[in-house]
Amino acid sequence: MPQYVLTAAQASAVDQQLQRAGLLDLAMEEAGSAVARLVQQQYPAGRVLFLAGGGANGGDALVAARHLHVQGREVEVLALPARHRLTQLNRRRLQAVGVACRPLKAAAAQRSVEAAALLVDGLLGTGFTPPLRAPLDTLVHIINAASCPVLSIDIPSGIDAHSAEAGLAVQAQHTVSLMGWKPALLFGESAARAGAVTLVPLTVPAAWVQAQALAVRPTDAEVGAMLPARRNDAHKGTAGHVWVLGGHPGTVGAAALTAAGALRTGSGLVTVHSVAEIPLVMPELMVHRHSVWDAAFRAFGDRRPDAVAVGMGLGPDAAHIARRVLSWNIPTVLDADALQPELIGHGHDSCLWTPHPGEAARLLRTSTPELTRYPLEAARALQEQLGGVVVLKGGPSVVAYSGGLSVAQGGHPGMASAGMGDTLSGILASLLGQGMDVVQAAVAGVRLHARAGERAGQLHGYGLSATDVASQLGAAWTDLTSETHPTRERLSFRV
Numbered sequence: 420m421p422q423y424v425l426t427a428a429q430a431s432a433v434d435q436q437l438q439r440a441g442l443l444d445l446a447m448e449e450a451g452s453a454v455a456r457l458v459q460q461q462y463p464a465g466r467v468l469f470l471a472g473g474g475a476n477g478g479d480a481l482v483a484a485r486h487l488h489v490q491g492r493e494v495e496v497l498a499l500p501a502r503h504r505l506t507q508l509n510r511r512r513l514q515a516v517g518v519a520c521r522p523l524k525a526a527a528a529q530r531s532v533e534a535a536a537l538l539v540d541g542l543l544g545t546g547f548t549p550p551l552r553a554p555l556d557t558l559v560h561i562i563n564a565a566s567c568p569v570l571s572i573d574i575p576s577g578i579d580a581h582s583a584e585a586g587l588a589v590q591a592q593h594t595v596s597l598m599g600w601k602p603a604l605l606f607g608e609s610a611a612r613a614g615a616v617t618l619v620p621l622t623v624p625a626a627w628v629q630a631q632a633l634a635v636r637p638t639d640a641e642v643g644a645m646l647p648a649r650r651n652d653a654h655k656g657t658a659g660h661v662w663v664l665g666g667h668p669g670t671v672g673a674a675a676l677t678a679a680g681a682l683r684t685g686s687g688l689v690t691v692h693s694v695a696e697i698p699l700v701m702p703e704l705m706v707h708r709h710s711v712w713d714a715a716f717r718a719f720g721d722r723r724p725d726a727v728a729v730g731m732g733l734g735p736d737a738a739h740i741a742r743r744v745l746s747w748n749i750p751t752v753l754d755a756d757a758l759q760p761e762l763i764g765h766g767h768d769s770c771l772w773t774p775h776p777g778e779a780a781r782l783l784r785t786s787t788p789e790l791t792r793y794p795l796e797a798a799r800a801l802q803e804q805l806g807g808v809v810v811l812k813g814g815p816s817v818v819a820y821s822g823g824l825s826v827a828q829g830g831h832p833g834m835a836s837a838g839m840g841d842t843l844s845g846i847l848a849s850l851l852g853q854g855m856d857v858v859q860a861a862v863a864g865v866r867l868h869a870r871a872g873e874r875a876g877q878l879h880g881y882g883l884s885a886t887d888v889a890s891q892l893g894a895a896w897t898d899l900t901s902e903t904h905p906t907r908e909r910l911s912f913r914v
């Protein structure tokens with residue numbers, strides 16, 4: 420089952436459905452027991468201090484405290500007055516098994532924090548609306564000064580579930596996200612506050628969550644199923660021919676990296692067209708140097724590849740060249756210098772636009788900080804303007820298509836280096852050239868790139884390069900397809 424991304428309002432709408440179905444009590448029980456299980460697994464010794472708010476987030480904390488107490492763990496619970504009906508109910512249940520709920524005051528919290536081996540933050544969840552009011556602000560300061568690890572339930576207290584920004588908010592080591600991801604757990608400073616995130620999907624009908632969800636996060640098995648499986652009689656003519664139009668004196672490496680990315684993703688033939696001298700990074704590449712772009716287009720005549728990537732290091736003529744390529748109406752990846760506002764309105768359904776946040780801000784005529792505050796909305800706005808499919812690159816990348824958003828899993832911080840986007844363009848063009856649908860090519864391509872980055876990151880850490888990532892693409896493909904293509908892979912090896 421895919422994972423989903425929900426805003427606070429969307430999570431609350433599912434809660435109301437659960438409430439109407441008489442299932443909300445069970446959902447809170449499941450949430451609290453999952454938190455208790457995680458505590459036992461990851462933080463198995465010492466006193467656990469729970470700080471519980473008055474809403475349902477506090478209710479989850481009270482359920483978790485009861486489960487741990489019943490399992491013999493030493494727990495201490497400090498709670499604000501319970502406002503939510505189920506939080507009141509779980510307070511009575513906790514007291515019934517012999518755990519006192521002491522009032523949550525700053526002085527008591529300060530003393531208790533010192534004796535705790537783990538602090539569970541159940542103050543505020545998705546019901547929080549900024550700014551933080553007293554006494555919660557003082558409590559957040561106390562939590563952040565604690566020397567023990569902090570585990571937050573659903574979202575660190577003080578984080579607005581929708582935004583990638585973070586003001587005064589809990590810094591957690593671990594967050595247990597309930598039902599689905601919240602945008603804040605995926606992007607920017609707010610994601611850094613959450614620490615490691617464990618998703619607990621809860622026993623909620625998938626259709627209820629899907630109907631509300633802002634975005635989907637496909638699993639590796641789902642991505643693997645999208646990738647094409649080859650027949651044993653495949654040859655270079657059936658594996659797609661990609662053209663790379665890029666490079667300019669001073670930025671020739673970009674086109675070479677794109678071409679290498681396409682070859683390593685399995686393209687049968689890759690040809691680079693440029694007016695600059697492109698380094699032959701792999702001898703399997705075909706490189707055509709043209710005197711000027713007009714001559715290049717004359718030489719192309721009516722010949723077309725299966726897919727084209729345009730823009731990488733292409734320089735000042737990029738918008739003009741990209742416009743001519745768009746008139747071919749074939750699967751096209753537009754990257755880097757080709758991402759210009761003057762191309763708005765010239766795209767088609769088989770276009771894949773791949774801006775990083777700076778390029779996206781240029782296209783939307785906004786600032787980069789404004790854009791990165793709400794990456795999902797930004798990706799959607801870009802797709803509405805540009806048409807086709809948009810990959811808004813980042814950690815994680817977002818794919819926006821007509822009617823939907825998808826957020827990639829995984830990746831590695833070492834991927835923050837020059838040339839990574841060029842490699843991604845090659846991957847995407849390769850998948851398009853192998854006949855993939857443009858949405859699936861985007862979703863699978865960003866995950867393939869991220870998976871190759873994870874593998875390269877294990878070898879090179881923060882020193883990994885785009886070339887290292889390209890070298891891991893074959894292995895990444897095998898990882899993603901291991902569940903879905905096993906028989907075919909085995910057959911291929913026997914031949």
Ligand SMILES: NC(=O)C1=CN([C@@H]2O[C@H](COP(=O)(O)OP(=O)(O)OC[C@H]3O[C@@H](n4cnc5c(N)ncnc54)[C@H](O)[C@@H]3O)[C@@H](O)[C@H]2O)[C@@H](O)CC1
Pocket residue numbers: 430433434446447450472473474475476477478479502503542543544545546547548549550551552553555572573574597598599621
């Ligand atoms: N379907 C789900 O995802 C489920 C969610 N559950 C929990 O329900 C939570 C949402 O519960 P609620 O809607 O009751 O909300 P919360 O528990 O997040 O917070 C509501 C409380 O916070 C206070 N508050 C809000 N903004 C504040 C501010 N700026 N300063 C100080 N206090 C503020 C409100 O007065 C209210 O008492 C989720 O985060 C999750 O923990 C679970 O109970 C199980 C099911």
